[in-house]
Amino acid sequence: MPATDYQGSFLGRISIRRNQVMAMEGSHDQEVEDLELFQKHVGDRFNDLLASPTEDGNEPLLSIAWLRRLVDMFLCCEAEFKAVLLMGRDPCQISKPPLDRLVPEFLERVVKSLDICNAVSLGIESVRNFQKLAEIAVSALEHRPIGDGQIRRAKKALNSLITAMTVEDKDPSNTKSAERSWSFGRRSAAPNKERASGQFRSLSWSMAKGWSAAKQIHAMSSNLTAPRGAEASGLAMPVFIMSNAFVFVMWALVAAIPCQERNGLATHFPVPRQLPWAQPMIGLHEKIAEDWKKKEKKGSPGLLFEMQRLEKLGQSLIEFADSFQFPAEAERLQELKEQVEELADICGKMEEDLAPLQQQIREVFHRIVRSRTEILDVFEQAGKLSSSTV
Template sequence: MPATTENNHNQGSFLGRISIRRNQVMSMSMDGIHNTECEEMELFQRHVAERFAELLSCTDEPEAFMSIGWLRKLLDEFLCCEAEFKAVILMGRDPFQIAKPPLDKLLPELLDRIIKSLDVCNAVSLGIDSLRNIQRLAEIVLSALDQTLIGDGQVRRAKKALSTLLSAMLHEDKDGGITKGTERNRSFGRRGNKDKDRSAAAPFRSLSWTMPKNWSAAKQIHAMSSNLAAPRGNESSGLALPVFIMNTVLVFILWTLVAALPCQERSGLGTHFQMPRNLSWAQPITALQERISEEWKKKEKKGTVGLLEEMQKMEKIAQWLLDFADSFQFPAEADKLEEVKAQVEELADICRKMEEGLEPLQLQIREVFHRVVRTRTEFLHVLDQAAKLNIPTS
């Protein structure tokens, strides 16, 4: 994606500036150090605001918002925010600064959210597997109806696939959006050619498991957001602020993925996450959250595989084609066949986007999984260092 190169450039520039400033710390007065840290945190806030403002601008393009491409850009932005956050908190900093109040309380909360986020990553990945199965059903419809002359046999075949496809899409999410017509696969794996898929899935086995039946994506998001409180007083201008920002961004990213993609048990998801409204860096995130919540409430009543743009289009096309199949009589009228041809072409375009985009999206979710695990390990190492340095010598 073009955004990835640009984000990596911006990320590298930011990390470079942090590194230069931290190398100058030893020659600074305490006031100078404080001013530098304030500049770093202001820059971090501005970057967060800019990144999500750019994502918000895509909401004016109906075909882009909540699409596979938009979600990939969302994850790009998260990974950049996460790298900048670690630069602000960890780079060149004394472990004692990390271990003292208020971070001694806030960081363990962040590390706990990271643990919870891993289950969400796995559940969302299972949802992508279910989308692949839906894509295969759509491809059966394409092979049946993408014909110069459509007969009863082709229509019966398409109707069977369409019925199964719509049943899967309108399921109530009790089993991750997957019904009898679509197989439940493991995370980061695919069915098909066994030798090819075994090789392709090999790097992802550490993230391959099914979710417990009583696990709920909505409850997990609620648990992650329930004690998310903005720092107050002097803490609002210190290191507590970037920790709060990172907590907020992490929860928002996962909440959005759960809303967009099939995920196990999402009842009430729209009411489980409230964004801070009075902070400048959070305004574009709040606007995105409100927009997504509105769309979610419309869809939640009937059950759906999520708000993914490609799925919304596929649902409409599949319903139109099923109505056509129900009323089909051979030979079909020329005007009706032209309409079928247009719908089939649009469905083929959706399948192409899914074929090109779902695997890279799943790889990005894998990267998020491993990145936050690595971040948690780095923070635990620093906290452990601080604890050892604080042990009195005999």
């Protein structure tokens, strides 16, 4: 069943069940079944992502198309998580231990993810610039007959492309303003209601000079401890699952898309392997982490599949340009034609998928802002109910 289909079925099931008057002895069994179904859906979605790079060559791991599937999967999981946590539930249930501690910690991760969403959106703008430079080279190298003028124009664009990717990957702040407007106010120790229209403003197109994507991911992954004992069969588990989904998705986006200060991006993922839903998540993490270690060792410009292809083709075409002599041999021209066609194909896919990916990132931003506000509302209701019973 497609993700959106069983998401709709799952949400409908919870809505109907919690609006029915049920016998108390049956409600606990239904609750456990809902939690198990949520875990299964998360595991199934990550399994699909783990399988797709090998089964479908059109969506390699960390390609733009694959990242779009990742974000779509995350949005489905987030909708189901919110239903499990909030839909038709007594507010007092999530204001008691251990949720009175776990939910505020989860909301802190939500806040940190907002900065990452904006950093990724900014990184996508950089990738668009790389695409434009590659398109200049394609335009020049497709010209027939090809001469010294076209070669010089293409070489200049390709040199700019390789330099831009290297500079952007090492320190994007070198090419952008260091000023920014924060998307949220300072958090107090206890969860307080903050309206999306006020405290949560979309960031300006720049990040603070000292902001670090690697440190932000590290902060999100700290204090992640799996529930034990009776807590493992209650609402603490979906909070733990969704916290890990947040960390993984944001980590994968940062690894793929140029973001400010990625050096030292953590490659350890503290999820117990025995949890069924965790296996595909860990499998994906290990694949990406291995590539990241190679990337840091070689100093190549990031893990986005299309960027890696641009780098490889760009360097090869620069070598061709350096050794070009007019008239070129037929064999060399055929080799050039094949590489230019591949470069044009990559540019076409980037043109098609970058804007939708950026729109999905914005949707994630606004979705989690709304969800955070709704959870804070429930905390506020629980506080009022507690006060009225005293």
